[in-house]
Amino acid sequence: MSYRIVNKKPLNSFVTMMDIEAPLVAKKAQPGQFIILRVDDDGERIPLTVAGYDREAGTVRIIFQIVGATTAALNRKNSGDFISDFVGPLGNATDLEGRKKVCIVGGGVGCAIALPVAQKLHEMGCEVHSIIGFRNRELVILEKEFSEASAKLTLMTDDGSAGRKGLVTEPLKEALESRENYDEVIAIGPLVMMKFVVATTRPFGVKTTVSMNPIMIDGTGMCGGCRLTVGGKTKFACVDGPDFDGFEVDFEEAMNRSNIYSDFERHAYEKDCNLFRKEVE
């Protein structure tokens, strides 16, 4: 079976949004869940979060950063083209019931994963405060969408070229110090960002949920590729997560494991990437 790309839109030079025709996935998908796709029949399987869905149109939105061979191959496809596999929804939906005031912290492409959570909370009548961070102005995505879903939005860049200069943890700490009584902080972004968000919220004792994105292979709890340690116990991000209690996650182990395949992935990208081939010829 193949799946049609009905819409493609670059959000910046490194991040692309696509709507994929996949009615069965669109029917059931919830914020926090993910899909696994293959671009071509001989391609590798990669997980991407459901960034949105239109149940009536039967489409599912994905937003991906072009980081390696498979995301580059996906980005070469255009509206009207097909991809081989699109399996999901997988993982557990983010638990949002009963929340009255939540702070969403998104970093980089993690903002694509955080947006549907912010939108759903907003729809449910929750007061959403969003803090989104990027390296610089060129990388900012989804600012308008976050502002529509948030009672308060703080945009941060590392170099101050858009919004406020600094890291997302700075306005978060200020909000906690000024006694914003959040029911929960939900952090989605690079591992190091989530680790420091947890270090910021821990002294205040505010429930903090993080979305863990380790290497996934089957996405069904069979291969063990996505294992991590949470509260001293082994968990599989694909079936037990991707959301976990941030205070319980062993971030050091997760960061070490995330580097295991980097050499292999770099070779796969260099083999596939015309720009690199031209450079070395």
Ligand SMILES: Cc1cc2nc3c(=O)[nH]c(=O)nc-3n(C[C@H](O)[C@H](O)[C@H](O)COP(=O)(O)OP(=O)(O)OC[C@H]3O[C@@H](n4cnc5c(N)ncnc54)[C@H](O)[C@@H]3O)c2cc1C
């Ligand atoms: C549950 C989940 C949801 C995700 N959602 C998104 C999303 O919405 N948008 C987005 O841009 N990225 C998301 N990712 C990361 C995305 O899967 C990787 O960027 C992608 O697999 C990279 O593949 P590649 O071949 O282009 O790059 P590669 O060169 O193969 O890898 C580059 C980096 O991507 C990560 N990665 C590679 N393969 C996998 C894999 N099978 N599973 C997980 N991570 C991998 C590793 O950190 C690796 O160092 C998600 C990952 C998980 C586990």
Ligand code: FES
């Ligand atoms: S991806 Fe295989 S166990 Fe989670």
